Amino acid sequence: MAGILYYPFIEPPRHVLVQALLYSDELAPIVPPEYDHDVSSRWWPKTADEQLPHFYTPVPFLRHDDYRDPWESKLPSPALPGVSIYTMLDHLTQVIDQVPADDLVVPHHAAARSRTDSWLVTDKVGPRLRDWLLERNLARQDAFVLRVAPVVQHLVLATMARYIGSIRPDLRPYTDRRSAHELATTPVYGERGHGVLLDLADMLPVPGDDIPLPQIIEFRLRHADERQRLVDSIEKLLASLRLTTPDREAAVDRLRPELKEALEDWRGAGRGLLSKTRRQISAVVATATATAGAALPEWAWLTNLLASVGVNLATAPASASVAPSIDVAYLHRLNRAVNR
Template sequence: MGVLLYYPTVTPPAEVVHQALLYWDGLASVVPRDPRVYSSLVGRELRRLEERELYRPLAFTPESLDVLDGDGRSPRTGQNWSLLTRELERIAALPDPPRPTSPPEAVLFTSKITYPLKQQLLELGLAANLGPSDLRAELSVSKEVQNLVVGVLARELAATTDLALFPYTDSEGAYRNSLRPVSPTRGLAWEMELGRLLPVPAPDTATEDVLAFREAYADERRRLMRALHRMLGDLRRDYEHPADVFSQLRTELSEAVEDYEAARRGSRMAWVHRSVTVSVALAAAAGGALLLPDLGWLLGTIGGYALNVATREIRPLAKARTDHDFSYLHRVRSALA
């Protein structure tokens, strides 16, 4: 099913942890390379999940960050670094650029990024050093800059690692920024609301109870996510005929939803529906003239659940996964299931 890659911060809120445990093979987040900083950020619960191989701290190695710096040792020649650099320069040139504040609006750990990127942020006036001069492990930045930088790093990890990583954030700004950097080739994406298909336990539910449900109903969970990601993958490839995709998969999805609903009813937990949006980058051949003027909004009903589907233009990063390119946005509003 793949691993949920949470960003822009290291530690996700409890409902995102529960989402990962229920619907993915596990949880990951982008962490600083400095072990001292990592130890101070990762709490007891994430450590317990790491011991059970359900949480994976991911950090860029110096070699992989060299690719972002465009040092010439990679056939990609630092394309994503170039895209990020141009976007930061554009932001710094705005009439009212997002300057760092004291106390900081947001923090960027220097061991998450490269030294050249740190220097660029400082020179552009988009960051300021924090802490004693002999450490300087943190930068004060705006939320916009934090979201942009870590969003790019998350997308780079998802595109280059051997793991099936699915970027997942609860920050609207980080979600948009991760798709925004200017690229020579623009594309289209489906954007779908999936929240009612992926309910989570109510707030204050103990993680141990979620883990017990995960183990007891592993087949039902996997069946639902396999059907869902098959639908998303088919929509990405067969973008000209979304109604046909829904028609072909309606029975499989409806049965998977019904089985999962029965499992939920058999549990003693209270459940809520959280809003979850997924952006699905379409195949490179997709053309705006084909999709945008005529398709509009399409309503597909799966087992009594409404799936809102629309197209929108995206400007993807230079490199994307060929097997999938999905990004998830988790919103905090919820309703009882």
């Protein structure tokens, strides 16, 4: 299964880490260019890294030497070939123009400044983006961070995720902040795209919060075959939704037995570990109709097909081609946990 490109924070919370351990091949939070990997040992111990050596792989967005002068700032980043800070700033400029001015005001009172969504690590965004924010009064320098409005933080980090995801198809944007998710997947400046919104919670059961990390890793390794069958089936489902051929409905229908069997085997393997606590995991899947002016397709057939395997569906906007597109983006809504 594709890796998780986590944002907006450097440290992935436990619920994201556990989700990635069970259903992803890689967890890659966006970090500053000079990131100290020893810091991550607080939530990803060295023993875990020895068991899954290529699982936790932080991604630096842009390095300091990417900004030596204005001309070179138009070049792709050595850290992420294909990402141009010049292109990204142009995109941000057009998006910011659509945001109400009151939502862009930098917070000054102490309560607002203490919020985790009211600042950006200066080294994480780099000097060029820092200057862009300061010149437009969208940020205020405060020691090693930039004070910003929550919408600005989410917009900047969601844009980073879109650009990284566009050149790293092995990583999919994944966040537990709804507004950041919407900024990463909503079409911008007049273009419209279409997609489907899937609630995959019943396909991705998780352990209770009291289960230690080493036990979850051991479960992943011991039941690698069952895990692989389930994630492969989900990947096939996501790919089928993007088909442009008339065979799309039949392709999804053929997957139903495979999905049901894979989920039953996985739940059987996890009996006693996988809890009955439901976390809402939503996936926006950009469809073949994600072009300007396209009519939203009729998805009633898909709703009926997926109901039998516990996948709920609703239509939703998805990224258009005016900016780097992403095929799939995830939203992990922790506050929607309920006991079934």
